[in-house]
Amino acid sequence: MARKIRIGMIGYGYWGPNLTRNFAELAQAELVAVADQDLNRLNSVRTRYPNITLTQDYTDLFKMDLDACVVATPPQTHYTIARDCLEHGLHTLVEKPLTLESKTSFELYKLAHERDLRLMVGHTFLYNSTVRALKDLIDEGEFGNIFYMDAVRVNLGLYQKHCDVMWDLAPHDISIFMYLMGEVPNTVSASGGSFLVPNKHDVAYLSLSFPSGKLAHIHASWINPNKERRITIVGNKKMAVYDDLQTVERIKIFDKGVDAPPYTDTFADFQFSYRYGDVISPYIDFIEPLRVEAQHFVDCIVNHWTPLSDGKNGLDVVRILEAADKSIALGGATVECSQYSLDEEVRVPAAI
Numbered sequence: 078m079a080r081k082i083r084i085g086m087i088g089y090g091y092w093g094p095n096l097t098r099n100f101a102e103l104a105q106a107e108l109v110a111v112a113d114q115d116l117n118r119l120n121s122v123r124t125r126y127p128n129i130t131l132t133q134d135y136t137d138l139f140k141m142d143l144d145a146c147v148v149a150t151p152p153q154t155h156y157t158i159a160r161d162c163l164e165h166g167l168h169t170l171v172e173k174p175l176t177l178e179s180k181t182s183f184e185l186y187k188l189a190h191e192r193d194l195r196l197m198v199g200h201t202f203l204y205n206s207t208v209r210a211l212k213d214l215i216d217e218g219e220f221g222n223i224f225y226m227d228a229v230r231v232n233l234g235l236y237q238k239h240c241d242v243m244w245d246l247a248p249h250d251i252s253i254f255m256y257l258m259g260e261v262p263n264t265v266s267a268s269g270g271s272f273l274v275p276n277k278h279d280v281a282y283l284s285l286s287f288p289s290g291k292l293a294h295i296h297a298s299w300i301n302p303n304k305e306r307r308i309t310i311v312g313n314k315k316m317a318v319y320d321d322l323q324t325v326e327r328i329k330i331f332d333k334g335v336d337a338p339p340y341t342d343t344f345a346d347f348q349f350s351y352r353y354g355d356v357i358s359p360y361i362d363f364i365e366p367l368r369v370e371a372q373h374f375v376d377c378i379v380n381h382w383t384p385l386s387d388g389k390n391g392l393d394v395v396r397i398l399e400a401a402d403k404s405i406a407l408g409g410a411t412v413e414c415s416q417y418s419l420d421e422e423v424r425v426p427a428a429i
């Protein structure tokens with residue numbers, strides 16, 4: 078029997094326990110150790126997994142004959158820890174965002190490439206069966222030509238210490254949009270407000286433009302009265318609303334549309350024809366996204382596959398967030414996303 082993939086977990090705060098549970102339950106993986114600086118967090122691991130090694134120093138994991146590490150520490154620590162893991166020959170799954178700068182994300186992507194290691198980013202929604210069902214519907218042409226997508230990801234809290242709301246929440250929607258659209262935005266304009274803590278945005282609005290001309294918009298907030306997790310997709314044939322807070326009927330597909338007249342001279346508006354049809358909600362068999370994500374990471378290691386959310390995907394999300402930061406600083410100006418080429422190893426401006 079093939080050896081199980083030996084995994085070390087780094088960071089056992091809010092999110093780490095979810096990843097740990099999923100890796101611990103995978104048949105092809107063996108959870109060997111958990112590292113967390115905080116002794117209280119390690120004590121709570123002990124209760125649940127009595128037989129694994131615990132350490133406050135993550136570099137101890139490098140002496141344990143591991144195959145891979147999973148990094149679920151705060152974003153500002155990702156670069157150093159992930160680089161250490163890769164330099165020690167370990168396949169590495171890093172939580173989102175990959176790092177807080179495109180330069181360091183590119184370094185990790187390049188390092189993994191040079192060492193022939195799998196670098197994967199925890200863009201969880203790419204492993205979510207509802208998002209995957211939407212992707213299938215889009216690819217089958219259910220919505221026709223996509224015009225735009227819109228995301229609302231707002232709630233009251235959880236306020237993060239080391240990054241703002243955009244870097245905390247928008248990676249989800251950016252990764253979802255790139256996956257659904259099948260392309261990477263080339264320009265971004267954004268605005269943000271720091272209402273509670275100076276210089277730390279607690280609300281952000283991002284507009285993304287894609288090379289094909291499609292648009293996407295993201296509203297992220299930690300200071301909204303109610304929690305919303307909603308994505309709207311508008312195509313020329315059909316439209317959809319995906320509400321991630323629903324336990325059933327997460328996607329509603331509207332057979333609605335507008336047909337423009339063949340030409341638009343006088344009174345053209347009156348000739349638009351609006352279509353109102355059925356609303357259907359397809360059944361989706363829900364599997365915990367983190368289970369699919371954990372299994373995919375192990376499958377990629379075993380089969381030498383490139384992860385769906387690989388280092389390049391992580392770098393793309395960070396490039397877009399960085400351009401959005403620049404746009405906010407410029408008062409909402411349209412900013413091109415920087416581009417990195419693995420071949421040339423140079424940073425070149427995006428061509429539009």
Ligand SMILES: NC(=O)c1ccc[n+]([C@@H]2O[C@H](COP(=O)([O-])OP(=O)(O)OC[C@H]3O[C@@H](n4cnc5c(N)ncnc54)[C@H](O)[C@@H]3O)[C@@H](O)[C@H]2O)c1
Pocket residue numbers: 087088089090091092093112113114115118133135149150151152154172173174199200201245
């Ligand atoms: N994919 C998702 O849906 C999702 C959801 C929540 C959080 N996250 C991501 O997970 C990561 C962790 O977020 P969180 O909310 O769990 O943070 P957290 O602050 O609750 O937990 C982080 C843990 O890491 C430990 N830690 C910090 N530095 C360390 C180091 N050098 N060595 C060992 N341990 C260290 C801390 O002691 C803490 O227990 C972030 O990148 C966040 O963006 C992802």
